[in-house]
Amino acid sequence: MHGKLLQVLVLLRLALQRNNVDQKFISIIFRTPSLRWGSYFCSMQATKPIGVFDSGYGGLTILKEIVKELPHYDYLYMGDNARAPYGPRSFDTVYQYTLECVQWFFSQGCELVILACNTASAKALRTIQQKDLPGIDPDKRVLGVIRPTTEIIGQYSKTGVVGVLGTAGTVQSDSYPIEIAKFFPQVNVYQEACPMWVPLIENNEYNKPGADYYVKQHLDHLLSAHTGIDTLLLACTHYPLLMDKISQFVPTGVSIVSQGEIVAKSLVEYLAKHPKLADKCSKNSQLSFYTTDSTLDFDNHAGVFFGRSITSKHLDLGVK
Numbered sequence: 001m002h003g004k005l006l007q008v009l010v011l012l013r014l015a016l017q018r019n020n021v022d023q024k025f026i027s028i029i030f031r032t033p034s035l036r037w038g039s040y041f042c043s044m045q046a047t048k049p050i051g052v053f054d055s056g057y058g059g060l061t062i063l064k065e066i067v068k069e070l071p072h073y074d075y076l077y078m079g080d081n082a083r084a085p086y087g088p089r090s091f092d093t094v095y096q097y098t099l100e101c102v103q104w105f106f107s108q109g110c111e112l113v114i115l116a117c118n119t120a121s122a123k124a125l126r127t128i129q130q131k132d133l134p135g136i137d138p139d140k141r142v143l144g145v146i147r148p149t150t151e152i153i154g155q156y157s158k159t160g161v162v163g164v165l166g167t168a169g170t171v172q173s174d175s176y177p178i179e180i181a182k183f184f185p186q187v188n189v190y191q192e193a194c195p196m197w198v199p200l201i202e203n204n205e206y207n208k209p210g211a212d213y214y215v216k217q218h219l220d221h222l223l224s225a226h227t228g229i230d231t232l233l234l235a236c237t238h239y240p241l242l243m244d245k246i247s248q249f250v251p252t253g254v255s256i257v258s259q260g261e262i263v264a265k266s267l268v269e270y271l272a273k274h275p276k277l278a279d280k281c282s283k284n285s286q287l288s289f290y291t292t293d294s295t296l297d298f299d300n301h302a303g304v305f306f307g308r309s310i311t312s313k314h315l316d317l318g319v320k
Contacts, residue, residue, distance in 0.1 A: 048282045049074035051105035051113035053098070055086040057202065057298075058237030059116030060305035062145065065260035066114070067287070069268050074286040076108055078315060079302075081293035085198055086119040087167030094169065098124035099132060100317060102142055111280045114267070115144045118166055118235050122146060122173035141277060145237070146175050148266035149259050153233055154184030156255050161188045161228035165218065166235035168193040176235055190229060192222035194236075201238045202301065206245065215245045223251070234258045241304065290315040 052063045056079050063077055080086075080101055086094050098120045105113045115121045121144030128142050153162060164176045171193040180189050196214040200206045223229055232254060234240060240258040250256060271278040289312040291298040303309045 047074060047284075047286075048109045048111055048280055049076040049286070049288065050281055051075075051102075051108070051110035052077045052116050053101050053105065053113060053120065054079050054115075054117040054237060055097075055120065056081050056084040056198075056238075057301050057305045058198075058239075060302055061237050061240050061258070061260050062114070062116035062263050064306050065264035066267055069264040070271070072283045072285055074282045074284050074288075076105065076110060076288050076290070078105065078290040079292070079298060080317070081291050081298060082317075083292065085167070086117065086123075087169040087195070087198065089119075089169065091123045091173075094119060094123040095127055099128055102128060102132075103136070104315070104317065106136065106140060111140055112277060113140075113142045114263070115142065116237055116263070118145060118237065119169040120144070122170050122175040139277075141274075143267075143270070145259050145263050146179055146235075148263050149233065149235070149257075150176060150179035151183050151266070152262060153180060153231070153257065154187045156257055157187060157231040159228040159230045160184075160186055161190070161226050162231045162233060163222045163225070163229040164189060164191045164233045164235050165194055165197075165222065165239060166191065167198065168195050170235055176233070188226065188228075190222060190225040192218050192225075194218045194239075197242060198236065198238050201241050204301075204304075206241050211242070211245055212248075215242060216249045219246065219249045223254075229254065231255045231257060238305075289313070292317055 050073055052059055052066070052075055054060070059079065060077065063075060067075065078101060080097060083097055086097065089097075098115065102113055115125055125142065125144040125146075133140060133142065162180065164171070166176070170176070171191045176191065177189040180187055194214070197218070200211050200214060205211055222232075230253060232246070232250065234257065237259060240260065243256065243258065246256055287310075289298070289302065289310050291312050292315050295312045295314050298312045299310060302312065
């Protein structure tokens, strides 16, 4: 009897995850006293957080702003710190790593995953959306941070000349010039790769005098490309931590734009336009954090990005 009962409940759980079972019917079954495992399966169904992914810590600056805008949702954050940084890696490697992480989010019940990483958004997002999602589950969604930013960045510039600061991978992909041209064809875009900025931030050197040289070097080089640059886009989710340093070396009248608020407000609009997806996402104001590397290191660094202390769990993706 117990063996058959277990088999039935396992099948019901799978059906629930695929959203093809009448919920009232399930609730009646799970309230039956003899089915003592009902609460377990109900709890599995109840949690469908929004997944937020980054190769490391930077995505926490995006998550912080998303939580401000949508505090009632559940969120699951994962940093692939063991394989960071993604910036210098090839397109194929970033794609493989990102897809593996997205599949993990789906296995945790996420219906929606945000790639809060510019490199992953530039090198992996489109392939995952077009090639992989139709075979995995066409109802699930994976979104990035480039599209929301490029949709409005032209509105910040009066001269029509925008500078983009990013990792080598993001700059090499040319994602920002390509996407900005779709929405603002009249805007000229100049880019600058800043390979030392992420290491400075992750090694807690970003607010020390030693960082001045590297910050000023890249800003001077970018601003010298065109005297009309009046808007600087921080196209890496780590870079908001350098905002004070950047402001020191930027001329008066040049706007500095970070992505957190832009992405958060874009997600609010996206969920409003897709109510069925919004209804699937659980809303208990719960936050969970995972890292593929040391939880001690992650917790020590993460608070700077997220604005408050967190406690993470270790995730083993078979990273060597």
